[in-house]
Amino acid sequence: MAIKREDLIHPFISGNKYRKLKYNIKEAKRIGATTLLTFGGAFSNHIAAVAYAGKVNGFKTIGVIRGEELGLNQELNPTLQFAKTCGMHLDFISRASFRKKTSKDFIGELKDRFGDFYLLPEGGTNNLAVKGCEEILQADDFNFDYICCAVGTGGTISGIINASQRHQKILGFPALKGDFLQQDIRKFANQDHWDLITDYHFGGYGKIKPELITFINRFKRVYNIPLDPIYTGKMLFGVFDLIEKGFFPKDSKLLVIHTGGLQGIAGVNAMLKRKNQPLIEV
Numbered sequence: 406m407a408i409k410r411e412d413l414i415h416p417f418i419s420g421n422k423y424r425k426l427k428y429n430i431k432e433a434k435r436i437g438a439t440t441l442l443t444f445g446g447a448f449s450n451h452i453a454a455v456a457y458a459g460k461v462n463g464f465k466t467i468g469v470i471r472g473e474e475l476g477l478n479q480e481l482n483p484t485l486q487f488a489k490t491c492g493m494h495l496d497f498i499s500r501a502s503f504r505k506k507t508s509k510d511f512i513g514e515l516k517d518r519f520g521d522f523y524l525l526p527e528g529g530t531n532n533l534a535v536k537g538c539e540e541i542l543q544a545d546d547f548n549f550d551y552i553c554c555a556v557g558t559g560g561t562i563s564g565i566i567n568a569s570q571r572h573q574k575i576l577g578f579p580a581l582k583g584d585f586l587q588q589d590i591r592k593f594a595n596q597d598h599w600d601l602i603t604d605y606h607f608g609g610y611g612k613i614k615p616e617l618i619t620f621i622n623r624f625k626r627v628y629n630i631p632l633d634p635i636y637t638g639k640m641l642f643g644v645f646d647l648i649e650k651g652f653f654p655k656d657s658k659l660l661v662i663h664t665g666g667l668q669g670i671a672g673v674n675a676m677l678k679r680k681n682q683p684l685i686e687v
């Protein structure tokens with residue numbers, strides 16, 4: 406098994422989020438946009454990435470954040486604090502409003518409030534993001550039989566699917582519950598040698614169990630590679646479990662994509678500490 410360290414390609418814009426923003430930033434510049442607006446939750450890697458990418462590329466950035474209560478807390482969590490330090494304007498909205506974020510009316514209201522902007526969807530997935538993720542695979546990655554990656558909105562795996570060869574099998578490990586993912590990926594993927602392994606979301610997006618923390622800490626001690634608890638930790642937990650269960654034929658060559666997400670650890674640890682649960686070792 407080999408691990409592709411996409412977490413190391415950039416110090417602040419974590420792994421796949423860098424790939425997903427690359428062509429969107431280019432497009433935003435080409436059309437003369439001055440502001441990037443996007444959506445995300447409290448620990449969102451995408452929010453952190455957009456804030457930083459906006460700063461270094463000269464865009465104003467607006468982050469519309471799920472959960473009004475987060476704005477009332479005097480102290481922002483490390484992800485949101487980082488975004489704010491990069492100059493991102495944070496706009497906190499209720500969970501009910503957040504659900505409407507793709508509606509025309511809601512986008513119209515945002516334009517009335519903030520003026521014109523280049524819209525990046527939650528998680529950053531669109532056609533240009535998938536194009537960026539097609540660059541994750543390189544020629545020597547075609548020797549692998551299986552390529553495994555974590556799935557949130559499906560943009561990253563779609564790029565990997567498109568760039569892969571037919572003799573390979575791409576396995577996605579969703580970090581959340583959701584039957585919509587299959588269809589979402591089909592919208593962007595142009596080949597069908599892939600599958601979703603839906604047994605390792607640990608109860609849903611952002612849900613964390615002590616056994617996951619134990620696995621992440623053990624993995625770090627043995628391989629000296631940090632994993633995040635939202636995406637890559639769950640995926641590698643699944644890969645190891647499948648290996649143990651004999652899922653992969655003997656002598657299969659596995660490539661695992663480390664998509665990054667390590668910036669989220671500090672915020673998750675603060676939450677675990679409040680709940681008196683074991684922490685991720687850093």
Ligand SMILES: *Cc1c(COP(=O)(O)O)cnc(C)c1O
Binds near residue numbers: 558666
């Ligand atoms: C966002 C993210 C994912 C999921 O990517 P999608 O393109 O939304 O499926 C996986 N891993 C990490 C670390 C992420 O930050």
